[in-house]
Amino acid sequence: xxxxxxxxxxxxxxxxxxxxxxxxxxxxxxxxxxxxxxxxxxxxxxxxxxxxxxxxxxxxxxxxxxxxxxxxxxxxxxxxxxxxxxxxxxxxxxxxxxxxxxxxxxxxxxxxxxxxxxxxxxxxxxxxxxxxxxxxxxxxxxxxxxxxxxxxxxxxxxxxxxxxxxxxxxxxxxxxxxxxxxxxxxx
Numbered sequence: 219x220x221x222x223x224x225x226x227x228x229x230x231x232x233x234x235x236x237x238x239x240x241x242x243x244x245x246x247x248x249x250x251x252x253x254x255x256x257x258x259x260x261x262x263x264x265x266x267x268x269x270x271x272x273x274x275x276x277x278x279x280x281x282x283x284x285x286x287x288x289x290x291x292x293x294x295x296x297x298x299x300x301x302x303x304x305x306x307x308x309x310x311x312x313x314x315x316x317x318x319x320x321x322x323x324x325x326x327x328x329x330x331x332x333x334x335x336x337x338x339x340x341x342x343x344x345x346x347x348x349x350x351x352x353x354x355x356x357x358x359x360x361x362x363x364x365x366x367x368x369x370x371x372x373x374x375x376x377x378x379x380x381x382x383x384x385x386x387x388x389x390x391x392x393x394x395x396x397x398x399x400x401x402x403x404x405x
Contacts, residue, residue: 225277228253232274237312241321241328246270272331275314282307285338289345293354293403296345297367297395304342304368305389308375316375339364353404367398 231253236244246267250257264270279285283303290296308315315335322328346360346367355363374389 223255223259224253228255229274229277232270233278233311233314236271236274237314237317240317241267241271241325244271268325268327268331272328272334275318275331275334278311279307279315279334279338282310282338284342287342287345289348291352293349293352294395294399296349297398298391300342300345301367301371301391301394305371305375305391308371313375313379316372350404356402356404358402363402366402367394370394 228249232249235249235252239248244267246257246260249270250260260270264273284300284307287296287300287303318328318331318335322332342364343360346355346363349355350357350360350363371389371394
């Protein structure tokens with residue numbers, strides 16, 4: 219095993235195994251094997267599996283496209299960018315956030331890992347709220363508006379991960395946003 223550890227690669231591997239297998243079936247042995255490091259090194263550096271997974275999620279999701287959405291004056295372009303960033307983040311990381319949301323119910327040691335995606339989520343909510351404040355989107359709870367926008371992508375992600383990819387249409391962010399704006403544009 220190498221002395222130098224590619225920490226970014228280790229974190230990507232950890233998130234991939236977690237997304238594929240869930241918390242209980244994820245083992246430090248598999249993570250170490252896939253990442254090409256000694257399992258003892260993982261325990262020395264991170265202490266336990268929950269800390270390793272939480273640390274990996276924090277690092278990986280902080281660099282994900284969904285963490286970097288911004289607000290401009292163009293509501294349509296911003297919503298397309300937001301949906302595209304969400305879909306790209308999900309594609310890159312195999313639905314790790316969805317896995318975390320399901321797994322933290324059964325494994326309270328993962329609850330701290332929710333801090334990994336809250337800044338990303340709050341930033342996306344800010345995009346919605348900003349356009350509401352500008353009168354470009356209908357009033358209402360910006361969290362609910364965000365969930366309405368992203369729900370089809372979440373469902374498509376779950377279907378793709380279940381092996382039902384053949385029934386999932388190709389993602390078209392422009393159509394998704396146009397449909398969303400039909401019901402949520404300020405009048």
